[in-house]
Amino acid sequence: MSLISLQGVSKIYDSGEGKVAALQEISLEIATGEFVAVMGHSGSGKSTLLSILGALNPPTTGKVMVDGIPVYDLSIERRADFRSMYIGFVFQQFQLIPYLTAMENVMLPLAILKDSHAQQAAKAKEVLAKVGLGNKLHRLPNQLSGGEQERVAIARAIVNQPPLVLADEPTGALDTKTGQEIMELFRSLHREGLTIVMVTHNKDTLPYVERTIYMRDGRLEADTLSAKTAGAAH
């Protein structure tokens, strides 16, 4: 069953020197529970695609449905509610709030919900333990390594238990070993049923994903299943 459905999605920016088509007529289906990598050169449109999937960037034309919801037909405030319920973001460079501890950063998406402080704390501790930071709850971001900050960012993305996680270059700021650890973490989350769409330049991450979408000049160039997934499909 499709969690995400894009039909004829285009995004045209006005750059001042003329119109630039970041995405052109993209149609795409992503099923519930898929782990998808989006690859392509700089300017290929992969980040624009991720922002449109994340209900952050209305397309110029086309339709975006997530779990059957026409995302861009929602009002701005309802779209914020949608992001809160459906989407966990793992931003490039972690994007943690510097004055909040690891636990407070993870509790951030819960601050707008009705959970009590005790419930929020319990959820935050649980996901931080899951990402291996159960003993660093009260550290500030600048007291954590890059890999640990990435883990906090992942914990923040999943604390609401959203069905979809969007990750932008999650290994881009990490060394190879830490990058592999993070990909292992994504793989274990995916095995729990989470749908993950990840933008990446790093080919080392591809063994962890089920499907890779290649983009060039705002268009889908290729859409391939990994050998293991393809084998299972046959």
Place this chain on the structure above:
Amino acid sequence: MRLWDISIGNLKVRKTKMLLLVAGMAVGVATIVTLTAITSAMQAEVARYFRDSGVRLVLAPYAEKLSLAYNGVTVAAGVTVEADALEPEVLDKTRELADSMGIRTIAPKFVTQAQVKDRTMLIAGVDFSAEVAINRYWQVTGRYAEQPDEVVLGYLIAERQGLSAGDTVTVEGQPFKVAGVLAETGDKQDRLIFAPLAMVQRLADKEGTLNMIEVVVDRDSSQQALAVLQQALPEVRTSEVKGPMEGRREVADRFQRFSWLVILAVFGIGSLIVMTTMMASVNERTREIGIFRAIGFRRTHIMRIILTEAGLVSGASGVVGYITGMLVAVTAGATVADISGGVPWDPLLAVGVITLSVAAGLLASLYPAVKAANLEPMEALRFF
């Protein structure tokens, strides 16, 4: 984690800037508090004076010409014309009405001219106990007259004649002992000689004659008393006397109007400082706001975060400003504004000024908050 935890966290991380903002606003609030507290104390002092001293009414004969007068009573017109006199029953009628009209004091007077050395001066025959009760602001060097041959001199008379308590002065050829000299009052009393009523009447050969009666009535019943007296004694001119505290009241009123201008200016400047600081804070936090919006914060959530910060900062400024302003008012009030009763700590002023401070902070932060709330998450993040 609640939204206000985010606000407090941000205030902590921008400690220096926010402390400077609190200090700036507190100076403004302190200015408002000092001015308001001093003005209120001045007005309370004036009101207390009027409440305690009551309202002075003067009953005097109608006069055709006025040239030499005391409290509107014609003592002499042209060179030497005798003053009009009140009918003897006026004093009796006034005494009859006293209880029903809240009259506290009745001070009959006979004012006439007298030759002192080679000059013609005014001498007022008074009942000293009633006069002292009426003129509560009087301060005497020496004492008030107790014997028939004693007088009390007004400030200017004593100064010009070089007289002081214990000296002797000759009035209409008779020697009088100067029992005391009044401190300067700034009005016509400074040019008067006060002597026992019966003595002055005898000097003028007018026993039993009065040309003025002053009464003190309760402030609440003064208008009613005035109306009743005017009706009961139509042949007498009854009017209210403005005392020297009227000037003080005018000063207090002017000071209050000036205070309002300063408060408006401080309010405007303070609001601009808050708005500028909050705008800078929003600009510095663009990316952070983008993250909040991306993870599902509504515009209203962003506004609440910014406005909570503004409320906390301006509330703290209000508290600090109130305490500082009151300390200045209490310390300097007596010296600067000559307030005898001191400047009281007023909890209502505290509530008012803290509320005003928070309201100004919130109002000034409304635009930055709306601007922050309207940031497009994509623009704010600029990470895709």
